[in-house]
Amino acid sequence: MLLEIDNLVKQYRKGPRANDGISLAIAEGEVFGLLGPNGAGKTTLVNQIIGLKVPTSGSIKIDGVDVVANPDYARKACSFQAQTQVPIAGLTAIQAIELVGQIRGGEKTSVQGKAAKLIESLEIREWANKMGATLSGGVRRIVAFCMAAVVPGRIVILDEPTNDIDPVRRRLLWNEVDALAKTGSAVLLITHNVLEAERAVNRLAIIDQGRIIGSGTAAELKGHDEEGMRLELVLEPGVEMPNRPSYLNHTVTSNRRMISKVRERDVAQALNWAQSLKEQGVVEEFVLGPTTLEDAYVRLVGRLDVLENKEASS
Amino acid sequence: MPKVIRQYGLMLKWQALSQKPLLPLSMAVQVMIAVGFVIGISFFYPDINPTIAKFLTTGAPTIILLMIGLVLLPQIVGMSRKEGTFDYMWSLPIPRIVYIAADATIWVAVAIPGVIVALALGAVYFDFDLSISPLVIPALLLVATSGVLLGYTIAHGAPKPEMAHLATQILVFAIMIFSPVMYPVEQLPDWLAKIHSVLPIQYMADLSRGTLTDLDVDLGLAFIVVGTWCAVGFIATSILIRRRH
Numbered sequence: 001m002l003l004e005i006d007n008l009v010k011q012y013r014k015g016p017r018a019n020d021g022i023s024l025a026i027a028e029g030e031v032f033g034l035l036g037p038n039g040a041g042k043t044t045l046v047n048q049i050i051g052l053k054v055p056t057s058g059s060i061k062i063d064g065v066d067v068v069a070n071p072d073y074a075r076k077a078c079s080f081q082a083q084t085q086v087p088i089a090g091l092t093a094i095q096a097i098e099l100v101g102q103i104r105g106g107e108k109t110s111v112q113g114k115a116a117k118l119i120e121s122l123e124i125r126e127w128a129n130k131m132g133a134t135l136s137g138g139v140r141r142i143v144a145f146c147m148a149a150v151v152p153g154r155i156v157i158l159d160e161p162t163n164d165i166d167p168v169r170r171r172l173l174w175n176e177v178d179a180l181a182k183t184g185s186a187v188l189l190i191t192h193n194v195l196e197a198e199r200a201v202n203r204l205a206i207i208d209q210g211r212i213i214g215s216g217t218a219a220e221l222k223g224h225d226e227e228g229m230r231l232e233l234v235l236e237p238g239v240e241m242p243n244r245p246s247y248l249n250h251t252v253t254s255n256r257r258m259i260s261k262v263r264e265r266d267v268a269q270a271l272n273w274a275q276s277l278k279e280q281g282v283v284e285e286f287v288l289g290p291t292t293l294e295d296a297y298v299r300l301v302g303r304l305d306v307l308e309n310k311e312a313s314s
Numbered sequence: 315m316p317k318v319i320r321q322y323g324l325m326l327k328w329q330a331l332s333q334k335p336l337l338p339l340s341m342a343v344q345v346m347i348a349v350g351f352v353i354g355i356s357f358f359y360p361d362i363n364p365t366i367a368k369f370l371t372t373g374a375p376t377i378i379l380l381m382i383g384l385v386l387l388p389q390i391v392g393m394s395r396k397e398g399t400f401d402y403m404w405s406l407p408i409p410r411i412v413y414i415a416a417d418a419t420i421w422v423a424v425a426i427p428g429v430i431v432a433l434a435l436g437a438v439y440f441d442f443d444l445s446i447s448p449l450v451i452p453a454l455l456l457v458a459t460s461g462v463l464l465g466y467t468i469a470h471g472a473p474k475p476e477m478a479h480l481a482t483q484i485l486v487f488a489i490m491i492f493s494p495v496m497y498p499v500e501q502l503p504d505w506l507a508k509i510h511s512v513l514p515i516q517y518m519a520d521l522s523r524g525t526l527t528d529l530d531v532d533l534g535l536a537f538i539v540v541g542t543w544c545a546v547g548f549i550a551t552s553i554l555i556r557r558r559h
Contacts, residue, residue, distance in 0.1 A: 052558065076407040080405040088332070099328050
């Protein structure tokens with residue numbers, strides 16, 4: 001395995017453990033998703049991989065090299081797109097991408113060629129010569145992605161890469177992520193956008209309160225969620241949550257939302273029930289559909305509010 | 315080309331471009347401070363003569379260089395710390411000290427026009443002659459570099475960026491009023507003079523005076539003391555920026 005993390009613990013002086021015994025392994029050519037709500041410990045984990053923070057205990061190895069002891073090795077092996085915006089206020093998009101490529105050891109002309117290609121395929125030509133300070137948040141994030149991809153590390157770490165990005169360019173960006181993996185880089189993708197992750201990753205781990213609470217392929221994680229359907233209700237404001245029929249399982253609620261599982265044979269009655277609630281003015285809208293990774297995610301984390309995070313960012 | 319030189323060149327370009335929006339303004343402010351400083355002195359001393367004016371004007375480079383290194387720089391580094399700039403810059407495969415060296419180069423360059431303007435204007439305005447020794451270049455570079463490195467020490471050593479900001483406020487005051495730059499050390503109370511005998515500030519002033527005028531100054535001692543502080547700043551900065559929390 002290219003990246004091996006074993007029983008990693010990070011304890012800050014104050015507060016609970018930010019990482020509490022995390023173990024995972026990522027192979028070359030793999031896109032690995034790390035999903036979790038805000039404050040789950042995702043960014044703390046990344047900061048330890050690239051040597052910005054030092055673990056309290058446990059080990060991180062890249063190519064078998066202990067990078068806790070050799071952070072310089074980690075920085076050579078990893079290229080990184082931070083969750084915070086990159087400091088490129090005074091540089092144009094193209095200057096930033098090309099300079100980082102050269103700083104990462106790329107040769108000037110090949111870096112220029114690669115930068116031009118990324119700018120074309122992510123459709124940011126019109127901003128290429130604009131100063132970072134004048135770019136919108138979304139374009140700046142695409143530029144940050146290009147900075148991580150222009151001379152990619154053997155591990156490419158992307159922390160919330162699609163925040164603020166429009167849907168068309170999101171799709172283009174996922175294509176580029178795919179291309180990175182095809183050239184042999186391992187991609188570690190940190191996100192709380194479950195639906196996007198489901199499409200983009202080969203394997204994923206779900207992290208909450210510093211622990212990995214589930215991992216595997218999307219299909220493995222969905223497991224028993226895959227059978228049956230999901231019913232999602234949004235209540236009218238100020239209305240109390242109605243009593244649920246007994247055939248609704250694994251229900252999670254928050255504020256005005258409720259998500260339940262429905263077995264195939266109960267679908268018809270569930271639909272009628274939801275329809276009648278709508279007619280009574282209790283329910284604003286409802287959706288009945290196949291289960292998604294989101295359902296597994298909500299079930300594992302045990303709180304529906306983790307999805308509100310996703311909505312805020314998408 | 316050795317790898318580290320290439321890295322330094324790239325980092326210098328990165329920093330120069332990054333600071334570009336701020337650089338002309340910083341330089342202009344430094345020149346204005348220099349001009350204001352020289353003219354302002356004459357208001358303190360209504361019957362100023364060329365000898366006193368020479369002493370005061372040759373204190374100006376030290377004040378300007380320290381203001382940049384110990385005041386402006388920690389504030390800007392503090393701002394960058396808050397914005398998370400270093401989380402990104404320090405994830406790049408480049409020694410952090412190379413980044414610091416490039417950044418320091420820019421700040422020293424920002425300081426130079428102000429220093430030259432202050433000296434030239436002072437000499438013309440108060441009508442005295444400078445006797446410039448070739449040692450002035452290493453002397454002022456040493457003062458500037460020490461100031462900048464001690465500035466990084468404050469900026470990266472402060473547990474919180476806000477604390478570095480506060481420290482700079484105190485330093486402005488301490489340098490301008492309670493340091494023997496604009497007046498001879500003999501005018502300080504003994505206890506304060508003793509403290510200053512181990513601090514770099516009066517020796518920085520000596521370095522500029524000893525290389526710009528015919529005033530009698532122990533240049534050797536000044537080089538040794540400021541050089542030692544420069545080394546302390548370098549070591550402290552190197553340790554602080556390699557720290558991982």
